[in-house]
Amino acid sequence: MKPVPLEVTMMKRIGELKADLQNCYTAISVKDAENARLKAEVERLTKAGDAMADRLMYQGYPATVPAWLAAKEGRKS
Secondary structure (H helix, E strand, O other): OOOOOHHHHHHHHHHHHHHHHHHHHHHHHHHHHHHHHHHHHHHHHHHHHHHHHHHHHHOOOOOHHHHHHHHHOOOOO
16 A cells, blocks of 8 residues: 655645634634524513513512512522
8 A cells, every 4th residue: 555645644634624614613603693693682581571670660560670670680689
């Protein structure tokens, strides 16, 4: 069996590494898109929670508003 020249082996490895790098860029792009979607969802849900807290306050449930505000800040009421 004839040995494969080092240059051929290295060029093949460079090709593999470039493909891996492209896969990483694709994965980052997918994660960035998912992150943006989740941030928009959090914003939407926060607005809905604020509207709900305002409505509950108006309907005579004032204890729910401090609980909501605490939850929004990430702490327990």
